[in-house]
Amino acid sequence: MKTSQAPEVRSKGAIAQVLIKLLYVPTIYFDAAWPSARNRSDILAIDRAGSGDVHVVAIAKDIDEAEKALPKLMQIPAQFRWISFPKEQKPDRMREYKRVNKLPLFPEDGMGRVGVILVAPDEDCDSEGLAAVVAKRAERFPGSYYDEADKFMAKHKADILFR
Numbered sequence: 001m002k003t004s005q006a007p008e009v010r011s012k013g014a015i016a017q018v019l020i021k022l023l024y025v026p027t028i029y030f031d032a033a034w035p036s037a038r039n040r041s042d043i044l045a046i047d048r049a050g051s052g053d054v055h056v057v058a059i060a061k062d063i064d065e066a067e068k069a070l071p072k073l074m075q076i077p078a079q080f081r082w083i084s085f086p087k088e089q090k091p092d093r094m095r096e097y098k099r100v101n102k103l104p105l106f107p108e109d110g111m112g113r114v115g116v117i118l119v120a121p122d123e124d125c126d127s128e129g130l131a132a133v134v135a136k137r138a139e140r141f142p143g144s145y146y147d148e149a150d151k152f153m154a155k156h157k158a159d160i161l162f163r
Helices: 007-022 063-075 093-102 146-155
Strands: 027-032 041-046 054-059 080-086 115-121 130-136
Touching (some): 007 130, 041 146
16 A cells, blocks of 8 residues: 555545634644654644644554554643544444543643544545544643744645635
């Protein structure tokens, strides 16, 4: 399978659509060098046309990889953090619900909760399309990253921008 066909790569568009609906005029970057050049966020969204809160999304291949990625995600500076992974194809809804609820989405101390975005084939589309849904809404983490967002936006061109 080509890298561009990998579900975690293909899901970026579907996840971006969820953020577009959820936020107020977001500016979205794929594979962003955030918070620094040596670190990357799968998706970075800055709300309110770049003047608002920072949202970062880490995309995992499955729920087990998502759980392993959470400690690193907790270290990324952002007001809102999200983890995304594929929804089970033929889900046992109760089992899936229990597994998502067992994810360590809260920090050891302080406020915030990592949001969960599930990705699955789009039933309203052909079998090739993907859709994403929010399973758990992210809650605000402390911190002000507006200056960092301004510097980032001055140096990087957005992949999705509303003008």
